[in-house]
Amino acid sequence: MVLPPIVTGLSPNEGPPGTRVTIRGENFGQRPTDLIGLTICGHDCLLSAEWKAPSKIIAISGPGKGFGDIIVTTKLGGKGTCNVHFKGYYEHIGPMKESAVWVEEKPFHTFRHSLSASSIQIDDPLGLSDESNEKKIPEDDLNDKFPGSSGDLTSENFSPCRFLYENHHKTNFNDLQAGLLHLRRKVDGQKEGRLSFLKTNISAVLDQIDTLMVLKDKFEKDVKEYSPEPTLKFEKAIRESQREAGKLYTDLYTRGERVESTRNALNVLTRFKFLFSLPCSINRNVKKGDYDIIINDYMRVKNLFLKRDIPIFQTVLHLIEDKITEIKEKLHQKLVTMPITVEEQKKLIRYLVNLDSNFEPAWDAILFRSKYLVNRMEECYKEHKAIIADDMRKSKSPHAAKYSKYNASQDANACPQNIFYVEELSSLLSELFPDIWKLGQAYFIGELHVKVEPGHKTAFKHTVLNIMEAYCKRLRAALIPHTLDKTSDKTNYGTWSIPDIDTMAIYLPECLKYVRSAYSILFKLDLPSEALDIVLTFILDLRIHCMSIVFKKTIENVKEYDKQETWKVEISESHCGITELPLKFEQAIQQLIQSISEPVFEAEAREGLLVDNISARKEYEKQLDNLLTAFYNVLTNLVLKSPENDEDDDENQTAIVSQLIGTPTTVVYKSRGKSNIPIRERRLLMTLANCQYTSNVVLTNIVRLFTKSNYQIPHQMIKKTEENFKSLETSILENYLEQKSDPLVGTIEPSMYLGRFDWHTNFTPVDIRPYAKECINNLIHVHFEVNSVSSKLVDSILPQVVQTIAEELYRLMSCVQKFSLAGAQQALIDIGALQEFFEAYSTERAKNFFKEAIKLIPALNEQQSEIIKEVLKESRKKMRLQILCLQKS
Known part of the structure; x- marks a missing residue:
């Protein structure tokens, strides 16, 4: 059972209207929605109530006066009781007091007399004590000197002179000046406190605003509902009613005549309703696309009325035949208009077969699909060539000169149009060719219920092979034009400018992915091996070219190592004293394997391993040998080709290393502005350390990396490379000993x-x-x-x-x-x-x-x-x- 609420405490327990009261008690509900009523001194204050807890509510007091109860009403507990009282009172508003409520426009002196002398005590506005004025001036003397005036601040006849003479006749001038400053500060303080005054009396101000808004809403509602002149609306409605009544009578009379005239015609047409309504039905079903209904109705009419010689029937039949002929042409046009789905084409073929059309719908669908794919390939080429031409035209524009540096940096990082062309071409083949193949299979296995003409199978196979050939040759022209057949006209498949090695090394693996993706779709279609072999041959050539390009890019980078040598000693786990070149070379090999491992080395469906192909294996071994030789040449160049400052070394270094015969034992050379390049002997030692580390560690790591990718490095190549590095080590060691031992021994x-x-x-x-x-x-x-x-x-x-x-x-x-x-x-x-x-x-x-x-x-x-x-x-x-x-x- 839910107990009724009870109020046990208030804070404060008295105050004027708008006082914020904290109400404490019991059973005030479990949530804010449980509070449905609150009265303070008999006035509803629910709007300002704020539920805090089951034992606490905060509200704003209303305009109640005197002692009264605070009653809380909850949804479940009902109306409650109060053990304490709240005292409401009105503050008396004087001439110096601001008020948030309406004050009766009565002279202030009227209620001054109605109150007791102790009820209103106005402080001295000047803030001066009048204790020194022991002797007050008699009232009669004041009336004689200031007739018709008063020294009371609340009086309408208030006179400042009488007030000063009456209360401060013994105050000196300096104190009066101080009192004037006090009065000004007091007035300014009241002005500054207006915001706090509004906060304190927010309830009264909001009530006034709400009242004005209610009046405004009611007025606008009346204007909107009745308009400024409501009688005009009623007059317009009456006239409209008269007009509609006349129209109803006229329509009823006319309709009666029309019904009588058509009744006879309907009796004639009712018997042959199906025949006469068929042209309209055909038009209606054509708009809806319900060709099955049209075919059924047409076959029914032919069976019922074709052999009847009644002229009106023949006329309607000729009209129907004309419409059916239009429908056949429309369906055939829709059949060969691309793009269209295979299912939609199969449906159109069935319609044309059922309508006994003179077309070959199935074969026409296959031919037009094939032509559409070939045309889309050509359009794709033209679109990308147009983009290239547009870019060239913009680059030659005089307005682009000021941005030439920016454009150059942008073009360097831009993907060539060849790559976009390969991607889009592969996407076209993957998207459009499966429909051609599925439609052809449905045609030849009899799924389309069409008679297969002799020679169509051979023609279809030839079409498929031509599409595969065109696709691969267009890709060859865009990526590897040197592999195109010399007997074929290369201009038929497009002409492209091949990007540099760096760019091709980045994008060729991606191109290989695009082609393989298209090939995987073709493989799932179970195409003849001749068609798949055309694509496989291209994939093999592209894999070989991709491998070769990536190798060549790595070789070009390695050849620049001698220019990038910093001669900074690196610390390795297995060796010390080496520079960054061997580690850099090993990292280059790792990046190379990562670049070609998945797209080139790994074989997919029916591809086979790359090294099983003789040409691929020869290219692989050739490029790998060139790569190892390139790094060997880098180390050789660092030893044999002295830097530009070696001649200065010879001039500034001493050849004799004996202090006993007048020369210092330590090497002395002058600074030449390239202090980061060590002397020749130290360079020889660093290069010797690089050779040993490469021969002992790097080559082993390279063999392991290629073996991990299932590709072996020929033993003869490793042996040859090791011999080259051993020979280079011997040469460097002899060179160093010649630099050190000969002068020392001499x-x-x-x-x-x-x-x-x-x-x-x-x-x-x-x-x-x-x-x-x-x-x-x-x-x-x-x-x-x-x-x-x-x-x-x-x-x-x-x-x-x-x-x-x-x-x-x-x-x-x-x-x-x-x-x-x-x-x-x-x-x-x-x-x-x-x-x-x-x-x-x-x-x-x-x-x-x-x-x-x-x-x-x-x-x-x-x-x-x-x-x-x-x-x-x-x-x-x-x-x-x-x-x-x-x-x-």
Whole structure:
């Protein structure tokens, strides 16, 4: 059971009309729609009520006066009760008070006397205290000085002078000025508070607006309903009624005569109603397209009235025959007018067969469909050639000169019209040819109930082959014109300007998709193998050409690598010291395989693998060999063709690497504005690292990539490429050693005999000779230079340098004519130190050279050899850092 609402609290509990009251209590409903009534002091305030919760409502009080109840009414609980009271009162409006409701136009003094003295207390408008005016001026004196006036602000005869004399006769002038400012501020404050005044009294203002709107709506409704002069409307209606009454009488009289005259004719026609109404029925059914009804009615009339010689019947029959002949011509015209669906054509063929037409509707439908497809191909070619001509005309226009750069950039990225032409041509074949084939099959299997004429099967097959031939030759002319048959007239299939390799490499795979899509539709139609083979041959040629173009584009890009070399060392997982070229080459191969893997390598229905075709395999191997050779040539060019600044290198670098004979050991060259290009020796090392990485890693990855795509790289080609790179490695290594080893070895002899040194000397050895230290330092410098590029090159280069040094020492020792004891000791110390320091990078041949050099020195006894051990021991302590530099990690 739902309890009635009850009001238990108000806030505030009194106020003038328009006071916002918060009502609290119980059972006010569960939703806003449950509240259906609210009265405050007997006045309906539901319009301003706002339901907040089952225990809270906010409303605006109405014009109620005195104490009263607030009654809430809900949909289920009904009318409620109130435990508290609300007091409504009207504020007294004075001359300084704004009001939102109508105020009676009575003099303010009338209700001033009706109120008690304490009911209205007006503050001093000047805001000045009158406590200093202890002695008030008598009323009689004021009346004598200001006759007929009053100092009361609410009086009609209010006099400002009397007010000041009465209330501020002892106030000084400065205070009066301050009071004037106070009064002005008070007035300005009231002006600024008008907006808040309107917000406070919004209910009263809205009531006034609603009342005016109601009056306006009622007035407009009356004008609209009755017009400014309603009697004119009634007069017009009466006259119209008179006119309609007269018309009804006249029509009734005329109709009676017409009925009598036609009754006799209807009696005559009723018996042969079907015959006489047939021409009209034919016209009506032609408009509706109900040819089945026309055929049935026509056959019925022929059976009933054809053999009757009654003239009127023959006249009607001739009229019907003329209409049927028109219908036959119309149906045949509709049959051969393209475009039209196959189902619609089958329906028209059936109509013509049932009407015994002299046409061959089925064969005509096939021929006109075939001609329509051929014509659409020709129109497609002309449309695209017109677009090309229009573009050329716009490009030559003088108005296009200022936008030439923009147009050039746009044209570079624009798809050639050849591609759009191939796409649209394939779409036309896919869309129109299946209808030709289905219609032909229906004709030959007897589905159309038409007699098949002799020779039509052969003619239809010839038509199909001609369509396939025209389609493929038009595609060849647009994409691969060099594959067109030399005996055929190429102008019959269009002439196109073939875009460059870069553009064709982008769009040829897409063209292959278009052609394959059309071929898949033809394959599902179960066409003869001769027709499918024509398209398959073109697809094979297009696959080969697409593969060749993509390869050629990649080759052209690879050939530019030597110009793009930045000589910035890249870090690889399997190698270091390489530049970006090997990785870039591998990425190019990956992109190439991605470009041709799906559209070229993968075979679809009846296509077969590409490498099974001899021509395709030869082209594949040729282009792949050209690609690998192109990268080999890039690395070769980087080694053999020096950059423009290599001549400056030769001029600014020193050829001798010995400090002992007056030149520095480090390479010195001047800045030439191209500091990002390293010196030639460093370029040789980087290129050598690139060769090794390409031979060991990149070629393996390339073989794996092609194998993953089910295409093998011939073993002979891989072997040939590896040999080329090995040969290039050897050439680069020899070139580098020539740059490093020859100058280094050439300075050993001058450094050895510097200061007129002679091995037949008598001084006691205390350290290894400077030339030996210089050899060690030079080898460390070479180690640093090679290791800074690639640590893997150290084991390839340093052993060759050590071997050259060992061979030179053996030669120099063999040229010594005589050793003293001290000279022999010094020679053994130098060679022993070099043997020990170079142990990590000494080849067997280098070790043999060191041994042979030692054999050339006179043998020493154990006591004479002690000084050698001591000197070598001290040398190891002094040159610990050099030993660490030449040790393998």
